[in-house]
């Protein structure tokens with residue numbers, strides 16, 4: 001075995017460069033293996049955009065956000081968008097072309113650094129005979145089989161800092177401040193940052209909320225002399241009997257978003273209380289990774305190389321109970337991990353007076 005391929009797929013997150021560095025240095029220093037980096041996720045695999053990555057290229061990138069390889073969350077090699085003869089696009093299965101390119105570069109095992117979408121694509125390639133090792137990344141922290149994904153800690157830290165800042169202005173103006181955070185259909189960022197920032201109400205998709213419960217909590221705070229409230233809303237949160245809020249983009253894509261403003265409007269209408277919504281958006285994906293994310297990404301990257309060197313294939317590295325280990329790609333790509341409303345973390349938040357705005361609060 002001589003060469004490892006690596007790509008970063010899906011939405012970026014802080015820590016991707018730390019992983020690329022760890023895979024490259026771990027391969028070169030410990031096993032004398034070469035590393036080929038494919039550009040822009042699976043698109044580079046289909047279009048044969050790749051290069052050998054040496055020590056020089058990964059030097060000084062540990063603390064940098066983004067990914068030196070580039071990424072995309074649009075290109076699926078099994079339904080790849082190619083220009084159609086009469087204009088527009090058609091979707092074509094380019095998976096064989098991608099495999100040819102791996103052969104062209106003499107790649108013996110492909111490291112896919114991705115979230116659920118990219119890992120599922122990696123799994124499909126493994127079923128076609130391509131040796132694959134997965135590394136879990138996403139700010140959403142919603143992958144099964146790993147306790148934590150890298151990128152999450154940084155996103156939660158960014159959201160916490162924002163909540164801290166909103167706290168002071170909320171207090172000065174006696175307002176309800178709603179912070180909308182990312183996370184897709186899982187509430188991990190909202191729960192983590194909401195707890196760390198002392199949010200009064202945390203809205204997560206796993207516990208549909210009720211406007212009456214939200215308003216009662218605000219009134220209860222007022223009765224104790226607290227004239228402001230901080231509400232942390234996951235972008236996928238929705239009211240009981242409703243569903244997550246998507247908006248259609250000009251390009252035809254569906255994106256989660258807007259629940260923060262909806263909650264702000266409802267509070268203003270029901271309580272006559274001035275309310276403001278702040279959407280943190282992609283700030284949560286950018287910037288310098290936290291020490292935790294740098295270390296986790298490094299441990300994952302090194303373990304991926306060790307697995308490859310030891311002959312493992314079609315597995316994903318993961319963190320379980322503090323230890324780095326691995327699971328099958330099939331298990332890794334089996335859906336998303338969401339918050340159990342009766343878990344200890346939710347109960348701890350409730351124990352210190354945090355409301356989840358839900359009638360189903362089970363703690």
Ligand code: F6P
Pocket residue numbers: 011073115138139140182183184235255256285
């Ligand atoms: O999965 C990561 C994530 O940042 C989600 O939290 C968010 O819903 C989505 O990606 C945003 O995607 P895009 O970068 O395409 O706007």
